[in-house]
Amino acid sequence: MSVLIFACFLLVACTSQASDSETGKKKDSLVLAIGSEPTDGFDPTTGWGRYGSPLFQSTLLTLDRNFNVQPDLAVDYSVSEDGLEWTVKIRDDVKFSDGEPLTIEDVIFTFETAKNSQSVVDLQNLKKIEKLDAQTVKFVLERPQSTFLYTLTMLGIVPKHAYSENYRENPIGSGPYKLVQWDKGQQLIVEENPYYYGKKSPFKKLTFLFLSQDAAFLAAKAGQVDIVSVPPNLAKESISGMKLIALDSVDNRGIMLPFVKPGYDAEKGIEIGHEVTSDLAIRKALNIGIDRDKLVEDVLEGFGTPAFSVADKLPWWNEETVFEDGDTEAAEQILMDAGWRKNADGIFEKDGEKASFTLVYPASDQTRQSLAIAFKQMAKEIGIEVNTEGKSWSEIEEVMHSTPVVMGWGSHDPIEIYHLYHSKYRGQGYSNANYYSNKKVDQYMDQAIHAITPEEANEYWKKAQWDGETGFSALGDAPWVWLVNLQHLYVVNEHLNIGEQKIQPHGHGWPITEFIADWTWEE
Numbered sequence: 431m432s433v434l435i436f437a438c439f440l441l442v443a444c445t446s447q448a449s450d451s452e453t454g455k456k457k458d459s460l461v462l463a464i465g466s467e468p469t470d471g472f473d474p475t476t477g478w479g480r481y482g483s484p485l486f487q488s489t490l491l492t493l494d495r496n497f498n499v500q501p502d503l504a505v506d507y508s509v510s511e512d513g514l515e516w517t518v519k520i521r522d523d524v525k526f527s528d529g530e531p532l533t534i535e536d537v538i539f540t541f542e543t544a545k546n547s548q549s550v551v552d553l554q555n556l557k558k559i560e561k562l563d564a565q566t567v568k569f570v571l572e573r574p575q576s577t578f579l580y581t582l583t584m585l586g587i588v589p590k591h592a593y594s595e596n597y598r599e600n601p602i603g604s605g606p607y608k609l610v611q612w613d614k615g616q617q618l619i620v621e622e623n624p625y626y627y628g629k630k631s632p633f634k635k636l637t638f639l640f641l642s643q644d645a646a647f648l649a650a651k652a653g654q655v656d657i658v659s660v661p662p663n664l665a666k667e668s669i670s671g672m673k674l675i676a677l678d679s680v681d682n683r684g685i686m687l688p689f690v691k692p693g694y695d696a697e698k699g700i701e702i703g704h705e706v707t708s709d710l711a712i713r714k715a716l717n718i719g720i721d722r723d724k725l726v727e728d729v730l731e732g733f734g735t736p737a738f739s740v741a742d743k744l745p746w747w748n749e750e751t752v753f754e755d756g757d758t759e760a761a762e763q764i765l766m767d768a769g770w771r772k773n774a775d776g777i778f779e780k781d782g783e784k785a786s787f788t789l790v791y792p793a794s795d796q797t798r799q800s801l802a803i804a805f806k807q808m809a810k811e812i813g814i815e816v817n818t819e820g821k822s823w824s825e826i827e828e829v830m831h832s833t834p835v836v837m838g839w840g841s842h843d844p845i846e847i848y849h850l851y852h853s854k855y856r857g858q859g860y861s862n863a864n865y866y867s868n869k870k871v872d873q874y875m876d877q878a879i880h881a882i883t884p885e886e887a888n889e890y891w892k893k894a895q896w897d898g899e900t901g902f903s904a905l906g907d908a909p910w911v912w913l914v915n916l917q918h919l920y921v922v923n924e925h926l927n928i929g930e931q932k933i934q935p936h937g938h939g940w941p942i943t944e945f946i947a948d949w950t951w952e953e
Contacts, residue, residue: 487586
């Protein structure tokens with residue numbers, strides 16, 4: 431199917447390029463193959479845009495390359511001293527791509543719709559929204575919530591007059607581009623929004639191709655794609671006329687270790703915990719014994735960085751959580767100090783329990799499979815037996831509360847930390863699936879959530895990771911073994927300059943397009 435689509439595309443693209451060459455027009459369109467098709471569509475109220483720019487919609491605020499808050503639709507915002515009231519004033523010159531003006535009613539409609547959708551956009555703490563005047567709205571929260579700031583930077587505003595159950599397939603917004611044509615499974619064509627109020631990109635038309643990685647790479651080699659995302663195994667293959675760009679990310683991969691002793695959560699009806707990984711010595715030994723640099727080199731072909739947390743290098747990350755890893759002697763000493771002894775096979779045992787567990791990974795993900803196998807080999811070097819098993823995500827959901835799993839996260843919103851580590855989220859789907867709990871850490875995260883300013887919140891997020899005595903990082907309770915942060919790899923036409931990017935989030939959405947207004951074509 432992909433070959434047929436690719437062939438059809440080549441015919442269209444070749445015709446288009448010849449036309450540009452003949453007319454001598456300056457290139458003002460791009461063809462991109464930068465990831466999978468957003469099967470859930472383009473509705474921000476159900477999650478589109480939370481991992482990068484929504485493209486079709488604009489947000490009240492935005493984060494610059496250094497994660498400083500900048501205005502977008504908003505011209506001003508303020509927070510009351512008690513942190514409960516967020517007042518936002520918006521521009522009066524904004525239109526949607528259908529020419530209709532964007533009003534404060536659209537802002538209210540968007541947030542109410544998102545709250546009622548009960549999707550991944552968590553607005554349960556939003557008590558009510560009040561219109562103060564034609565350009566000003568007040569959000570009233572049940573309790574102070576510092577992370578509400580990040581919701582304002584991610585939730586694209588949708589038009590009340592043009593919103594329906596089909597909106598996700600026919601988005602209208604005030605962002606830099608409008609959707610023109612979506613051939614599902616094949617391509618998406620977007621064009622410049624003529625009413626866009628911000629800095630305009632020099633590229634008036636974008637064509638997103640939904641090709642397999644191999645087909646996309648072939649398209650790049652044929653010179654028919656301007657930018658294509660590639661896996662590490664293809665990144666070192668040179669393509670004439672194209673260059674490799676590797677973007678640092680917080681798109682991490684790590685091992686989630688069941689934190690509690692084996693048991694049963696009667697309320698949720700699920701088996702929880704694991705006898706071996708509930709031992710702190712096991713979790714710490716794995717963390718210090720694993721060689722993350724080697725994982726980057728061997729599994730990611732060098733295109734990544736070691737990971738020590740879910741939020742490396744973001745403003746709420748505690749730099750103290752970085753440590754010297756790959757120390758197998760120290761790992762073994764931790765186990766011996768905790769009463770574990772090696773058996774004749776070189777595997778540690780304690781009270782008749784073998785230091786052994788099964789590690790599951792999504793069978794469809796080659797990188798996670800390779801990480802699991804490499805982790806298994808490294809664990810064996812320190813005397814811990816790991817058996818790997820590939821499963822579907824639905825199968826993983828059935829065992830993830832009692833079995834270690836290779837997972838991946840990485841958001842530009844610290845609320846992700848809250849969901850992963852706060853005890854009130856134990857067993858709620860993928861949030862805190864390993865039943866981690868620490869009252870002091872809960873306290874720090876509650877203080878972070880309810881802080882008035884981001885600066886104050888970040889200090890508590892950092893203490894939750896490690897305060898010198900306890901925390902959820904590997905220095906403390908170590909409920910995860912974070913392994914690597916992927917680099918997002920793109921092969922780009924040598925004439926295309928995409929400028930400086932910020933740390934990329936987890937690999938959903940199209941975050942690389944966030945600063946497309948600054949892209950240039952240089953002959």
